[in-house]
Ligand code: AOF
C-alpha cells in the first residue's frame with residue numbers, strides 16, 4: 191500500500207509543478223506549458239518550466255537547477271516526459287542520465303510522437319513511474335494543445351457580450367460598449383491566452399476593431415506579461431471584402447485571411463491566406479478552416495464575432511467553450527440576439543451549455559461553459 195504521507199507530498203509537489211507550468215501559458219505555443227520539480231528526501235532541489243518552443247523543456251531546466259544532486263531523486267512533471275527528437279532532444283534521456291529513481295507524471299502526452307512511449311522508456315530504464323496525479327489540473331493547463339493533438343482541430347472559445355436580457359445590439363446595429371471596462375480588460379487577458387483571434391469580415395467592416403492585446407487595457411489585478419505577444423488575427427473573408435484602410439492593419443502582428451479556392455490571391459498579398467473549401471451554399475467551410483488552422487499549429491482560438499458566425503460555429507459543433515459577458519443593461523425585445531441558430535426548430539434540439547464558472551466582473555457577470563455536444 192502507498193504511504194499516505196507520500197501521497198500528500200506527491201500532491202504538494204505536483205501542485206508546485208503546475209504553478210510553474212502556468213508561467214509558460216502565454217509563451218510556449220505551439221508547445222504545451224509544462225512544469226517540473228525535482229526533490230531529494232522530499233525537499234525541492236530544482237524547479238523548471240517550459241518557456242518557449244525551441245528552448246529546453248521543463249525537465250531540462252529543473253535538472254540544471256538541481257546542479258548534480260539528482261542521483262536517486264524524484265521528478266514531478268505535469269506532462270509525460272518526451273521520448274522523441276523534436277526541436278530539442280528527448281527529456282527521458284536527460285532524466286535517465288540524471289539518475290532519477292522515480293518520476294511522477296500528471297498526464298500522458300497526447301502528442302502521437304510521445305503518447306506513452308516516454309513512460310515506457312523510463313520504466314525500461316528501471317525508473318519507478320506513477321501517472322495521473324492532479325491530471326485534471328494538468329489538462330486545464332493545455333486545452334488547445336491537447337485538443338489539437340487528439341482531434342486535429344484547435345480548441346475554440348466563443349466570446350459573447352450581451353445585455354442582462356441577452357441582447358447584443360440595438361435594432362439599428364449600435365453595439366459597441368455593452369459591457370464595462372472591467373469586462374473588456376478581462377477580454378484582453380483571455381485574448382492573450384489564444385494563439386489566434388478569429389472574426390468575420392462583417393464584424394471587421396462594421397466595428398473596425400484592432401483585435402490586439404493592449405497593455406493599457408490589461409486588468410490591474412493580473413501581472414502584465416513581458417513581452418506582450420500578439421495572437422494572429424484571422425478574418426473569415428469569403429467574399430473578398432476586406433480592404434486596406436482598416437485599423438487591423440495599423441497594428442503590430444500578423445493578419446490571416448480565410449478565403450475560398452477562387453479568391454484573388456494578389457489582393458492583400460502581405461496577409462497569409464488560408465484557402466478553404468466552400469460549403470454547398472457557398473460559405474466558407476468552417477470545419478475545413480479549423481483543420482487548416484490546426485495544420486498551422488494553432489492550438490487555441492478566441493472568437494469575437496457577430497451572431498451569424500457565432501451561430502454557424504455552434505451549428506458546426508466547433509465551439510468548445512463559451513465566454514459570455516452579461517452587462518447590467520436591458521436592451522428590449524427589438525434588439526438583436528447573440529447567436530443566430532437558424533437550424534433550430536424544436537426546443538429538444540436547443541444546445542445546452544454546462545456552466546463551469548460564473549462570476550462578477552465589475553458590474554457585469556462572466557459565464558464560462560462547455561457546449562454539451564462536446
Ligand atoms: C516535455 N517537457 O516541457 C514539454 C514537452 O519540438 P520540441 O522538442 O520542443 O518538442 C515539442 C513536443 O514535446 C510537444 O509537442 C510535446 O509533445 C512535448 N512537450 N515535453 O517532456 C516539456 N514542453
Ligand code: ZN
Nearest residue numbers: 247271272281
Ligand atoms: Zn521534453
